[in-house]
Amino acid sequence: MAEQPTADVVIVGGGVAGQVAGMFVARHGFDTAILSSGSPLLRRNAHLENFPGFPAGINARLLLRLMSEQAERAGCRFVDAEVTRLDSGDEGFTVHTASGSRWSSEYVIAATKNEVSYLEHLEDVEILDRGKLFVATDGEGRTDVEGLYIAGRMARKPHQAIVAAGHGAEVAVRLLEDDETPFYRDWVAPERYFTGRDREVPPGCEEIDRAEQRRREQEAIETMAPYFEEPYPEPPEQHPSVDEDS
Ligand SMILES: Cc1cc2nc3c(=O)[nH]c(=O)nc-3n(C[C@H](O)[C@H](O)[C@H](O)COP(=O)(O)OP(=O)(O)OC[C@H]3O[C@@H](n4cnc5c(N)ncnc54)[C@H](O)[C@@H]3O)c2cc1C
Numbered sequence: 013m014a015e016q017p018t019a020d021v022v023i024v025g026g027g028v029a030g031q032v033a034g035m036f037v038a039r040h041g042f043d044t045a046i047l048s049s050g051s052p053l054l055r056r057n058a059h060l061e062n063f064p065g066f067p068a069g070i071n072a073r074l075l076l077r078l079m080s081e082q083a084e085r086a087g088c089r090f091v092d093a094e095v096t097r098l099d100s101g102d103e104g105f106t107v108h109t110a111s112g113s114r115w116s117s118e119y120v121i122a123a124t125k126n127e128v129s130y131l132e133h134l135e136d137v138e139i140l141d142r143g144k145l146f147v148a149t150d151g152e153g154r155t156d157v158e159g160l161y162i163a164g165r166m167a168r169k170p171h172q173a174i175v176a177a178g179h180g181a182e183v184a185v186r187l188l189e190d191d192e193t194p195f196y197r198d199w200v201a202p203e204r205y206f207t208g209r210d211r212e213v214p215p216g217c218e219e220i221d222r223a224e225q226r227r228r229e230q231e232a233i234e235t236m237a238p239y240f241e242e243p244y245p246e247p248p249e250q251h252p253s254v255d256e257d258s
Contacts, residue, residue: 019045021187022107022117023088024095024130027052028173029164030123031079031088032180037121038087039198040188040216045117046083047109049094052076053125053165054173055249063174072173074244078236095130098122100157119187122147123163123180134160140168153183154190161187188216 021037023030026048038044054060057072066075080090097108098120107115108130122131126144131137136156138148146168153161163183164176188196196216203221206213213219220228250256 016114016116017045018116019043019089020117021045021119021121022047022105022115023121023123024048024098024107025122025124025127025164025166026080026090027123027125027164028054028076028079028176029166029169029180029183030121031076031083032177033121033123033161033163033184034088034180035079035083035086036181036184036198037119037187038083040193040196041087042119042188044087045089045091045115047091047093047095047107047115049092049110051249055246056251057173058248060173062172063177071244071246072248073246074239075173077244078239081235095124097130098134098160100134100160105159119159119161119191121153121161121163121180121183121187123166123176125165128166142168152186153179154186 020042021044023034023044023046026046030046030048034044034046054072054076059069060072060075061069063070063075093113094110095107096110099106104116104118105120107117107120128139128145128147131147132139134157140146140148147155147162147166149155149162149167153163153167155162161183163180165171167179169175169179185196193215197214199217201217201219203219205219207219
């Protein structure tokens with residue numbers, strides 16, 4: 013029998029919330045797999061004008077591509093897979109996919125917007141029917157199933173990309189803190205910011221000197237520049253029920 017895949021954290025759903033959550037837990041060093049099938053909703057946007065950092069807006073397909081590249085650089089694996097069922101047991105989670113894979117993981121972050129069918133059999137998961145389906149959380153992304161978190165629109169967060177991104181980050185940080193990493197920051201600080209005050213560099217932080225800061229900035233410029241030379245070629249995806257030919 014083929015060996016079953018494992019990860020420390022399985023993220024279900026590779027939209028904005030799932031990708032950002034994955035980036036944070038992977039930066040901490042957790043082996044992270046993002047299992048997703050279908051398009052992130054933001055691919056339908058025609059021009060994204062309310063995501064901070066882009067004064068004249070940005071092509072939403074380009075933003076998603078940049079997010080994926082960032083999550084991959086952090087160490088996330090992207091797997092094209094539809095999740096059909098999640099089981100929780102003493103040894104953690106088993107994540108079943110439509111192709112027959114069974115992933116084992118210690119943590120799961122579910123970020124599939126209104127698709128909740130793979131969770132419905134779990135007694136301790138409360139599904140909220142508000143016309144669309146959501147999952148109840150404690151307000152910080154936790155469910156009553158230990159180790160199962162909900163991120164983005166699926167947690168009934170407001171329907172904007174920046175909110176989904178922020179909530180993905182918040183849920184990831186909660187998970188890391190629940191894993192006993194106190195006050196988790198994920199900061200890059202200038203040299204001596206902590207040590208210059210006789211303080212330890214806190215968990216999830218690093219200090220870098222001026223040369224390293226310049227090296228990283230140069231790499232950032234070289235990474236981004238090609239993406240902004242030409243309009244991004246992919247057009248918005250239409251709502252599936254709109255007839256494009258009429
Ligand atoms: C036309 C349109 C325009 C918009 N414009 C803007 C805008 O201008 N500004 C703004 O802030 N927001 C906008 N939004 C809203 C924004 O796109 C969403 O709020 C945000 O992207 C939600 O992110 P999410 O990660 O929670 O969900 P999603 O992006 O929907 O991610 C969920 C992912 O999970 C996958 N998935 C579902 N079920 C499964 C399963 N069983 N197994 C594996 N994968 C699964 C889905 O295919 C999807 O890729 C727009 C939305 C639309 C439709």
